[in-house]
Amino acid sequence: MxxxxxxxxxxxxxxxxxxxxxxxxxxxxxxxxxxxxxxxxxxxxxxxxxxxxxxxxxxxxxxxxxxxxxxGVDLHSHTQTGGWGDINDMVHPDNPELRTLDTIRANNQLHKVGRAGGVTMVNAIPGSGTNISGAGTLVQLVNSSHVEDVVYKYPGSVKVAQGYNPERGDDLGASRMGMWWMLRWYLDRADAIAQADSLAKHPDMASIAGIFQKKHPFLVHTAGARDTYGTVRMFQLEAGVPVVVSHGSFNGFAVGKELAEVNARLNIGPRNFDFNVARNAQIRGLVEAYESAGNTDISIQTDASVIPQEEYVYQATLAERLGCSTWTALESINVRPASQIQINDRLGCxxxxxxxxxxxxxxxxxxxxxxxxxxxxxxxxxxxxxxxxxx
Missing domain, CATH: 2.30.40.10 (Urease, subunit C, domain 1)
Structure with missing residues (x-):
């Protein structure tokens, strides 16, 4: 029996x-x-x-x-709590010791509906209220109410925010000069910890030190030409660590050619186009703009629930409608994000x-x-x- x-x-x-x-x-x-x-x-x-x-x-x-x-593999999602709660802790401007792992509500309604839209994996990350908001978790949208079953990889990434949003963290994080100084200070510390392989002795820095050991990437909220390229310069070119540029909106594509020259990883959304009266009131599709500048490593995202989790694939539909090539739009759904988040050895195609x-x-x-x-x-x-x- x-x-x-x-x-x-x-x-x-x-x-x-x-x-x-x-x-x-x-x-x-x-x-x-x-x-x-x-x-x-x-x-x-x-x-x-x-x-x-x-x-x-x-x-x-x-x-x-x-x-x-x-x-679909959505690299920028806040649906792990089942709502908008518990995604920002803004007591300090830098919080690398925080993590989304403890906030996950397995198989919540947002994930159930996201599944119905073709999403199988989300990078569940903290919000952008501070400069470093903590470690994200890769969550597979399986039909289980047990957290142990839905966690695919922890950490999946470390969330950093550049530009205007993290100014809410206040203190030294209220200015770009302060934010960039602190980020470089944390990068230097994490590099030393990684080289000494002493992550267990520094649990507050372990998630960042793991990036220097190429275990997972930074995912950085950034927008505007200055901050978009500044993110690539600081993390990819100076520190030599894997980084995914997330958003890239508000004229970020103005440095598209320079990003293409260094093979930047771009994660575009939830805003799918830019409208600027200074460009003769032109509406420009963001994925198309980056692709036209020579970029090939492009994924899309929802910033869910800014865009509902179930509309993830529709983000690629809009990207194609706004001018990008069909194959770039298709690849932005699965194979590109899987590669960017370093899990393409197991899934993505x-x-x-x-x-x-x-x-x-x-x-x-x-x-x-x-x-x-x-x-x-x-x-x-x-x-x-x-x-x-x-x-």
Whole structure:
């Protein structure tokens, strides 16, 4: 009897058929696609149905008129608490010892609806009320109410804010001169701790020191040409650490060419365009502006709940509508953010050996008329439109 119960709890092996697979692996497209998924939740094989046989015992799921693509990875999200609460602590202008890990409400309603929009992973980060607001957590949107099940990686990043928002932290953080001096002071300390490999002795600095050991990146709220390039100069060029420039709005693209020269990682949103009367009242799509300047490493984000978590993919739709190329928009959803946050060795594209984090939609993902039909995380179906459409 116990063996039968144990057998029923085993994740089934799945053969998933779809009309088109957007693998996001070197922009490879497979028509009449078939994906074999192991009981461990990894992709065993992917190819055309005519060339991939379904092994005995596999559950067969068929979506002949649909698209399958890697799940969305939103690098800038505040939905971990289920609302707007507990994302800013502004007692001090720099708080590297704080973390979002303790604020996570697993499988909250915002994450459930986000799942229905094709999001499988979020970088749950603190707000931008201070210069350094703490460590973020990569949260996988699995259907579980246990925090241990939803945490994919901690730390996932460290949140830094530049420009106007962190002036709310006051004190020395009320000016750019003060903020940049403090950031460099923390970077110097973290570098020394990382080189001595003494993170355990400095828990207040461990999240930053881990960045110097290339375990995860900084994610920096920044906007405007001065601060956007200043972020890249300070973190990437001076300190030599991985950094993701998040937002990049309010004329940040004016330094787009200079950012492209150093292969900056750009995470654009929630604002998708700039409007400026000084440019003849021109509306300029931000992703298009950065792409036109030569940038290729671009992801989109929601800053959820500024933009609802479930509208993550729609951010890429708008980016394409405002002028960026279709492939840049598609890559901004999954493969680019997975690479930027340093988890592309496990997910972000449909390839043998990677996790089966995928979405099946009734049309091309950038088409706002297309509905998400099923969502899988590590081979497990976590959303099925047949159980009731949520978005």
């Amino acid at each position: 116990l063996s039968l119960i144990a057998l029923s709890l085993v994740t089934p092996q799945i053969a998933l058929d779809a009309g088109v697979a957007l693998t996001m692996n070197d922009r490879h497209v497979i028509h009449n696609a078939r994906i074999l998924i192991s009981a461990a939740g990894n992709i065993e094989n992917i190819g055309r149905q005519s060339g991939v046989a379904i092994p005995e015992g596999y559950q067969h799921l068929s979506f002949p008129g649909s698209f399958v693509w890697p799940g 449909l390839a043998v050996g990677l996790r089966a984090d995928l979405v099946v939609s009734s049309g091309q993902p950038l088409d706002p008329r297309a509905a998400v039909e099923i969502v899988m995380i590590s081979g497990e179906v976590v959303y099925d439109i047949s159980d009731g459409q949520m978005y």
